[in-house]
Amino acid sequence: MGKEDDRGEEYLFKIVLIGDSAVGKSNLLSRFSRDEFDTNSKATIGVEFQTQLVEIEGKEVKAQIWDTAGQERFRAVTSAYYRGAFGALIVYDITRSDTFQSVKPHCDTAVAQMLVGNKCDLEDIRAVSVEEGKALAEEEGLFFMETSALDATNVDKAFEIVIREIFNNVS
Ligand code: GDP
Ligand code: MG
Numbered sequence: 059m060g061k062e063d064d065r066g067e068e069y070l071f072k073i074v075l076i077g078d079s080a081v082g083k084s085n086l087l088s089r090f091s092r093d094e095f096d097t098n099s100k101a102t103i104g105v106e107f108q109t110q111l112v113e114i115e116g117k118e119v120k121a122q123i124w125d126t127a128g129q130e131r132f133r134a135v136t137s138a139y140y141r142g143a144f145g146a147l148i149v150y151d152i153t154r155s156d157t158f159q160s161v162k163p164h165c166d167t168a169v170a171q172m173l174v175g176n177k178c179d180l181e182d183i184r185a186v187s188v189e190e191g192k193a194l195a196e197e198e199g200l201f202f203m204e205t206s207a208l209d210a211t212n213v214d215k216a217f218e219i220v221i222r223e224i225f226n227n228v229s
Contacts, residue, residue, distance in 0.1 A: 069119040071224045072107075072142050073217075076164060077149035078157040079131045082176040085207035086149065087125050090217050095208055112218065114225045121221050140164055144228070145220040146171040150186065152204065153177055158186045163198055170223035172201040174216055179206040 075083040088094045091108045107124040124143070129135050140146075146165045150157040152175045163171055173195040175186060188204060195202035201219055205212040 069117060069225065069228070070122060071119065071144045071221060071228075072122050072124065073145035073147065073220060073224075074124045074140055074143045074165065074168075075126065075147050075149060076135075077130070077147075077174075078151075078154075078160055079128070081149045081151040081154075081157050082207045083147075083149050084125055086147070086174070086176060086205065086213055086216075087123055089207045089210055089213045091123070093210070095210075110217075112221050114222055117225075117229075119221060119225060121217065123217070140167070143168050144170065144224045147174050147216060147220065148172065148200065149174045149176050151175075151177050152186045152191075153180050153183045155185045158190070158194075161194065163200065169227040170201070170220045171199075172203060172216055172220050173198070175202075175204040176207060178204040178211060179209050 075087060077083055085095055087108060088096060091110050107122050110121045110123060112119045112121055124139060126135055143165050146168045148161055148163060148171060150161050165171060173191060175191045192202050203212050203216045205216055207213060
């Protein structure tokens with residue numbers, strides 16, 4: 059049973075991870091939920107989402123974060139994946155322009171979406187500038203952040219900004 063706060067309210071937000079294969083979606087999630095990084099991460103099999111508890115303004119919020127089970131390789135991510143999502147992290151790899159070119163927001167129900175340029179630890183082989191990322195985010199009305207799942211830069215922050223923005227929109 060889920061815990062309720064003193065007013066009996068429960069907050070459960072579905073958040074989806076979107077982006078090309080190998081941009082680091084699964085590692086962003088494992089960094090956020092377990093503070094782990096996996097260098098040979100394989101396609102997630104069987105696990106559809108992880109639930110992470112976050113406290114906002116004294117309220118317990120459950121973030122249910124969905125990761126694709128590798129379907130993005132086959133462009134087979136279905137509408138069920140996006141259905142009911144309140145938030146989205148749209149991830150590209152700052153070292154691969156093709157992953158930036160394919161960014162597009164898909165999530166009609168989302169009240170908070172963030173464009174995430176991951177692998178910012180790889181500055182020496184950067185292919186997408188911070189300015190390009192910012193400009194696209196502004197054009198599409200998204201939050202923007204560069205992250206590294208490897209060294210943990212901005213990972214918690216990115217998820218927390220999205221969760222807080224959803225909270226502000228629903229409460
Ligand atoms: P997904 O396919 O989008 O889920 O990507 P994964 O999380 O499986 O990561 C793909 C590859 O990129 C793996 O080899 C990871 O170790 C690597 N990777 C993920 N995030 C980072 C990061 O922030 N920095 C670096 N240097 N490598 C990363
Ligand atoms: Mg993955």
